[in-house]
Amino acid sequence: MKNCSIKTNRFLPYSRQNIDESDIEKVRRVLTEDFITQGPRIERFEKKFAKYVGAKFAVACATGTAALHLSCQALKLGPGMNLITSPITFVASANCAQFVGADTCFADIDLKDHCISVEDLEKKLKNRKIDIIVVVHMSGHPANLEAIFELKKKFGFKIIEDACHALGAHYKKKKIGSCTYSDVSTFSFHPVKAITTGEGGMITTNNKEIYNSLLKFRTHGIHKNANFFVNKDMAFDNNKNVNVWYYEMSKLGLNYRITDIQSVLGESQLRKIDKFIDMRRKIAKIYNIGFAKNNLITTPLESSNVMHAYHLYTILIDFEKLNKNRNQVMQELRAKNIGTQVLYIPVHLQPYYSKKYGFKKGDFPVAEKYYQSCLSIPIFPHLKEYEVNYVINKINLIISKRK
Secondary structure, X not given: XXXXXXXXXXXXXXXXXXXXXXXXXXXXXXOOOOOOEOOHHHHHHHHHHHHHHOOOEEEEEOOHHHHHHHHHHHOXXXXXXXXXXXXXXXXXXXXXXXXXXXXXXEOOEOOOOXXXXXXXXXXXXXXXXOOEEEEEOHHHOOOOHHHXXXXXXXXXXXEXXXXXXXXXXXXXXXXXXXXXXXXXXXXXXXOOOOOOOOOOEEEEEOOHHHHHHHHHHHEOOEEOOHHHOOOHHHHEOOOOOEOOOOOEEOOOXXXXXXXXXXXXXXXXXXXXXXXXXXXXXXXXXXXXXXXXXXXXXXXXXXXOOEEOOOOOEEEEEOHHHHOOOHHHHHHHHHHOOEOOEOOOOOHHHOHHHHHHHOOOOOOOHHHHHHHHHEEEEOOOOOOOHHHHHHHHHHHHHXXXXXX
């Protein structure tokens, strides 16, 4: 086995944040300013983010989950309505329908790109009225947006892109988040994502009505737009000037705000996003070459019309031929300072959903097949090349052994 002498002295998680001194200095500086929340840094971050992805509007919020919840509210999803998504995703992609009293459905995945299967989606659309689809760009590989958009024309649903994995990815030379094929796109800034604000999220859209609704729902349903004030006698003084303190709560909203501290960190990180994605893609290329001759491992696909962001690098392992279970493999790798993760457990098999809707094993066979073989391995921008080769060496060694 080549390069058996390669070693690492640190634990390598499957992903982690990349914070440098420039980030720290910008956060330190904002702490001395007048506003550390509800200040001008938030809108500045939003505008820079919208410009980067090519959307007209962006709304920053507390988390990626909050972004999904707010999107459902702004798109008027509610009781008696249906949202469909992939079973291979974080639970929030499905839960956002539950938050607003709607029902959650699923369509199986395509094993090639691990995103929602357009063929299975069309079958589900023929059998049930669907109001919203949450399109998950799994691992950072964009789903087949054009085909899904064609189904939207036929069936009349709205599209939320769950782009929490896909900041920096491209679909047909357009950045994910541009909302070229969707009503809104949602992002997460959790530490394992492409950029981080500690916790945080963003929603992009090209629709001004949706944008205004998102702003209201994010901040308790409160607004200060004089054009929409209902209580005119309270809103205006005797000279018909707006009372400077006045606001109205026109809808039931939430406190899903992000802070200026987080926004400054997000803006600083955003400046480095292209560099981060380039580094991830270089690591993925080394992995692809390193695992090419291992017939027990299938490496991720990158379709010809996309640019993969590689939030995750997920290999599929033939555990039956290996004659070793996944838990054993993960424990052996951990003993070598290599962290791995299983992303994700199919959502339809979570007890909440199986109990509420009667989902069971076998309902989405491709998703379940993916789950049985998937393993996400370390990928993050400051992973050194010798560490990447160390991971390749140890995985090939462990995955080639028989009991």
